[in-house]
Amino acid sequence: MLFVKQVQSKRAWRLFLRRSITTGYKIVDHTFDAVVVGAGGAGLRAAMGLAEGGMKTAVVTKLFPTRSHTVAAQGGINAALGNMNPDDWRWHFYDTVKGSDWLGDQDAIHYMTREAPRAVIELENYGMPFSRTESGKIYQRAFGGQSNDFGRGGQAHRTCCVADRTGHSLLHTLYGASLQYSCQYFVEYFALDLLMDQERCIGVIAMNLEDGSIHRFRALNTVLATGGYGRTYFSCTSAHTCTGDGTAMVSRAGLCNSDMEFVQFHPTGIYGAGCLITEGSRGSVIFSSI
Incomplete structure (x- = not known):
């Protein structure tokens, strides 16, 4: 008899939780x-690419x-432009x-190095203020x-840069360029989980950090560009948001992650402090004496 009461109470508790969660949280679709x-x-x-292709993004x-x-990011972007010396994407x-x-995935590296010059020219056309030679x-x-x-x-001289603030300039340039497209931004929304239908991803569910409301984003295509996970380690140069x-x-979601053992610990990072000096120091000759 006691066992039956316990089972009934557990069922009642589960029913209460189910009802309280579904009725207490308004889900915005x-x-x-x-x-x-x-x-x-x-x-x-x-x-930008999705919106340019006509997708509601x-x-x-x-x-x-x-x-x-x-x-x-400080250092720059590698591309075989050949502005300082003869260069070839195959050498890159x-x-x-x-x-x-x-x-490395050689198919991906092949594509990246071949397309890098075009990508840099594209960024230049977006307005990214690259550092220049005297000839322009x-x-x-x-x-x-x-x-x-x-x-x-x-x-080789292959790294295109904006002084030592390349990442800063890149991000502001891309954000400014993205505003010409009809992308809808949901800022300070924390993605919680993928929405799965069997083995197919049909969107994401996220929480609005301002008011705690739950938002369900249904989509035919889902792109994850959430960055790395460096902050799982004690000392790294990643921000606390990584x-x-x-x-x-x-x-x-039961999907596969690939090559998770490859985590970058930057060679110009300072152990313990977690701060970074420019990668340009790797290409410089430094003399020290005691």
């Missing part, structure tokens, strides 16, 4: 062709776009594969790991 989670450099460019971000972690490809100890070309710096002629031709939200959402 949204429907889009595409939803992008994250508004850093990758998220903004993805949203939403951007869900827990930060205002210009506060995303892309803003912290070689350096990148070699720099990854041959563990985009200035390119020498960074570590860059070479000419498949490692046989000495140091907590792997998207990675966790994917895991909870």
Whole structure:
């Protein structure tokens, strides 16, 4: 008899919870062709491309776009423009594969290095104020790991930069350019989970950090651009917002994460402090004496 009462009380408690959750929280529904989670450099460019293609696009971000972690990048963007010395995207490809100890996805590296010059010119057309040579070309710096002629031709100058604030300039440029498209921004909305229908993703569910309301974003296409998870470690150069939200959402949905062991601990980071000096120091000759 006691067991029956316990079972009944558990059922009543579950029913109470179910009713209280569904009636106590108003769920606001949204429907889009595409939803992008994250508004850093990758998220903004993805949203622009989707909106330009005619898709009704939403951007869900827990930060205002210009506060995303892309803003912290200092050094620059590698592209084989050849403004300072003869260069070739195939040399860039070689350096990148070699720099990854041959563990990188070579198809992805091939595409990235081949398309990098076009991407830099696109950013220039958006208004990104690259540093310039005296002749007006985009200035390119020498960074570590860059070479000419498949490692046989000495140091290459391949990094396009905006002084030492490249990420800051990139993010503000992309955000300004994105405003010409009909993207709808949901700022300070924390993505909680993917909406799954069997094995198919049909959107995301997020919480409005201002009032705690729950929002359900239904979409035919879902793009996760939530950044890394460096803050799971004691010492790193990632912002405190880099907590792997998207990675966790994917895991909870039963989907696969790939190459999770590859976490960047920046070679010019300062241990313990977690702050970063410019990557340009890797390409500079530094003399010290005691």
